Amino acid sequence: MFDTSGARKLVEVRDLKMHFPIRTGLMRRLTGSVKAVDGVSFDIYEGETLGLVGESGCGKSTCGRAILRLYDPTSGSIVIDGEEIAHAPFDKLRRLRPKMQMVFQDPQASLNPRMTVAGIIGEPLQEHTDLTADQRLERIYELMDAVGLNRDFANRYPHAFSGGQRQRIGIARALALNPKFIVCDEPIAALDVSIQAQVVNLLEELQARLGLTYLFISHDLSMVRHIANRVAVMYLGRVVELAPRDALYEDPLHPYTRALLSAVPEPDPAIHDAANRIILQGDVPSPANPPDGCNFCTRCPQVMEICRRIDPDIQEIAPGRFVACHLYTKETEKTAAHAAQSTGA
Amino acid sequence: MPDGATPFVLDVRDLKTVFRTRSGEVHAVNNVSFTLKPGELLGVVGESGSGKSVTMMSLIRLLPMPPAEIRGGQVLFEGQDLAHAPEDALRAIRGARIGMVFQDPMTSLNPVFTVGYQIMEPLRTHMGLTKTQAATRAAELLDLVGIPDARARLADYPHQFSGGMRQRVMIAIALACEPKVLIADEPTTALDVTIQAQILELIKELRQKLGMAIVWITHDLGVIAGIADRVMVMYGGQVVEQAPVRELFANPQHPYTRMLLETVPHIRGARNDKLRVIQGQPPILSKPPASCPFRARCPQAFDRCARENPARFDLGASHDVACFWDFKSGAARHV
Numbered sequence: 068m069f070d071t072s073g074a075r076k077l078v079e080v081r082d083l084k085m086h087f088p089i090r091t092g093l094m095r096r097l098t099g100s101v102k103a104v105d106g107v108s109f110d111i112y113e114g115e116t117l118g119l120v121g122e123s124g125c126g127k128s129t130c131g132r133a134i135l136r137l138y139d140p141t142s143g144s145i146v147i148d149g150e151e152i153a154h155a156p157f158d159k160l161r162r163l164r165p166k167m168q169m170v171f172q173d174p175q176a177s178l179n180p181r182m183t184v185a186g187i188i189g190e191p192l193q194e195h196t197d198l199t200a201d202q203r204l205e206r207i208y209e210l211m212d213a214v215g216l217n218r219d220f221a222n223r224y225p226h227a228f229s230g231g232q233r234q235r236i237g238i239a240r241a242l243a244l245n246p247k248f249i250v251c252d253e254p255i256a257a258l259d260v261s262i263q264a265q266v267v268n269l270l271e272e273l274q275a276r277l278g279l280t281y282l283f284i285s286h287d288l289s290m291v292r293h294i295a296n297r298v299a300v301m302y303l304g305r306v307v308e309l310a311p312r313d314a315l316y317e318d319p320l321h322p323y324t325r326a327l328l329s330a331v332p333e334p335d336p337a338i339h340d341a342a343n344r345i346i347l348q349g350d351v352p353s354p355a356n357p358p359d360g361c362n363f364c365t366r367c368p369q370v371m372e373i374c375r376r377i378d379p380d381i382q383e384i385a386p387g388r389f390v391a392c393h394l395y396t397k398e399t400e401k402t403a404a405h406a407a408q409s410t411g412a
Numbered sequence: 413m414p415d416g417a418t419p420f421v422l423d424v425r426d427l428k429t430v431f432r433t434r435s436g437e438v439h440a441v442n443n444v445s446f447t448l449k450p451g452e453l454l455g456v457v458g459e460s461g462s463g464k465s466v467t468m469m470s471l472i473r474l475l476p477m478p479p480a481e482i483r484g485g486q487v488l489f490e491g492q493d494l495a496h497a498p499e500d501a502l503r504a505i506r507g508a509r510i511g512m513v514f515q516d517p518m519t520s521l522n523p524v525f526t527v528g529y530q531i532m533e534p535l536r537t538h539m540g541l542t543k544t545q546a547a548t549r550a551a552e553l554l555d556l557v558g559i560p561d562a563r564a565r566l567a568d569y570p571h572q573f574s575g576g577m578r579q580r581v582m583i584a585i586a587l588a589c590e591p592k593v594l595i596a597d598e599p600t601t602a603l604d605v606t607i608q609a610q611i612l613e614l615i616k617e618l619r620q621k622l623g624m625a626i627v628w629i630t631h632d633l634g635v636i637a638g639i640a641d642r643v644m645v646m647y648g649g650q651v652v653e654q655a656p657v658r659e660l661f662a663n664p665q666h667p668y669t670r671m672l673l674e675t676v677p678h679i680r681g682a683r684n685d686k687l688r689v690i691q692g693q694p695p696i697l698s699k700p701p702a703s704c705p706f707r708a709r710c711p712q713a714f715d716r717c718a719r720e721n722p723a724r725f726d727l728g729a730s731h732d733v734a735c736f737w738d739f740k741s742g743a744a745r746h747v
Contacts, residue, residue: 122604229693259459264675264687293677330609331679332634336658346613347606350574
């Protein structure tokens with residue numbers, strides 16, 4: 068198990084917000100915003116894999132993209148390897164790009180169909196390094212070996228490869244500049260079960276060999292349990308719980324985490340008969356119009372009166388265990404929060 | 413023509429479906445046989461390209477023909493062979509005696525018609541209900557699948573429903589004419605887990621209420637474990653193993669089934685440090701298989717597997733497997 072006590076923080080995200088404007092009418096008047104990521108804070112330690120899970124629309128992919136500055140965040144701070152990038156200017160960002168890379172969900176859509184494999188893997192090298200053509204080809208071959216692609220296929224186009232192999236091309240491209248940090252955005256979601264294991268094992272091998280740090284975004288809770296050291300659970304733009312992997316899966320604290328874990332169908336008929344499922348009612352509210360108070364209060368089986376008024380802060384209730392829920396807020400703090408709200412502070 | 417006393421609602425024998433493409437033929441379904449008892453839920457598991465969807469679409473000839481062509485076999489349903497029945501007869505069966513639910517509820521509902529219209533359509537065509545009767549029945553159906561305020565929502569368009577609600581609408585349409593058989597093709601794959609859990613509960617409930625037989629196609633072993641009575645595993649356009657659900661998970665006998673069960677990580681219980689990998693790629697089905705389609709990826713493969721395509725061996729207890737290797741004795745099967 069990954070030990071965070073002596074580890075260095077490679078990525079520090081503080082109160083990250085990513086709001087997208089909603090414009091309506093002929094004049095494109097600003098009429099609201101989709102709060103895709105609404106105040107998210109977490110750290111990623113060097114060499115670990117942080118799993119980021121949640122259902123579609125919870126903001127997990129937006130969060131991953133905003134951290135790499137593929138979007139310009141609305142507010143908040145992102146420090147990667149000691150450098151603040153949330154509002155860094157373009158030229159500084161470009162200098163930092165080699166350190167941080169991304170593997171995308173759909174290997175079909177994220178590879179240019181008109182470029183050869185060598186062209187795709189070599190493009191970051193061409194942009195960011197002074198390698199000669201020969202040196203570059205050498206590096207491309209090295210990367211193809213590393214991800215288990217046959218060198219002979221360097222001049223083929225993406226369509227000639229299967230889904231799993233295409234994802235290997237995407238991984239090779241991400242590795243080209245020796246990054247420290249890779250955001251893997253649903254890297255296996257588009258692959259078949261038997262191919263998923265191949266890609267996940269490859270990611271794990273590369274991490275062990277190259278000391279990589281991953282943010283692994285996925286909706287597959289079983290796979291995240293396999294690959295992640297710590298796991299953050301998102302719901303409607305917020306991180307509701309963050310904990311070391313075993314603690315989260317064995318003893319989930321937030322009612323949403325509990326429901327989410329109990330909804331995952333286990334491939335074992337004996338467990339199904341015994342499992343006490345928590346079936347959540349209703350759907351996720353729109354991130355353009357989140358409910359008052361806690362975002363989960365409309366579906367929470369343990370909702371209390373306070374949840375509909377006051378949004379719980381995320382707090383560390385045990386070493387390394389963060390949760391944003393009033394069930395774990397101390398009575399004194401509740402009264403204080405209540406008082407603060409009623410005086411209009 | 414078979415007699416009416418068959419114990420099966422659906423009896424498929426040696427079905428073969430071929431796609432003719434410019435670059436040659438694709439043998440998508442090869443000699444698939446299976447049966448479905450009244451009220452039973454048969455799970456069909458396989459990866460993309462294993463032929464699971466094409467098999468089920470072939471049953472009701474819901475494939476573009478050409479390029480698809482049913483080259484052989486029988487599909488016996490209510491005293492007719494659907495593989496050879498005239499198109500009119502099939503039209504009377506599709507959506508009426510055999511209902512269908514597809515994977516993506518957004519693309520399978522028509523965005524320019526109200527949900528009410530789309531539920532009423534089969535009621536009016538197949539059951540000859542009047543507009544008012546159909547509207548009443550449609551509201552009942554929406555209510556049955558758990559959509560609140562059903563009557564008012566008939567006038568809404570698909571985009572006004574969430575993904576999970578749209579899938580409920582699809583289920584309502586499929587159930588409209590009280591089919592004997594429901595074919596559900598990855599009906600929860602596009603949904604989130606908490607919504608998937610809602611739909612699975614709904615299906616369990618509806619089965620008890622309505623008692624139809626269901627064919628449930630999925631690649632998700634977890635879903636199958638929770639909902640199926642019997643499971644059929646497909647690989648390379650063939651059925652490689654078939655057994656009651658508990659038997660299949662406790663005692664898988666095909667190397668592919670065994671490996672498939674080991675490649676998926678679990679959410680509870682012990683955690684393996686490394687996932688089992690099935691090396692290689694699924695086969696390209698450009699020829700009718702003369703050997704075992706799993707041979708190239710199989711750790712158990714031996715010379716016979718390259719020479720012959722194994723037939724399905726009956727192992728007793730409704731369990732059969734298409735493999736020459738016998739895990740029980742740890743040796744090749746003598747047949």
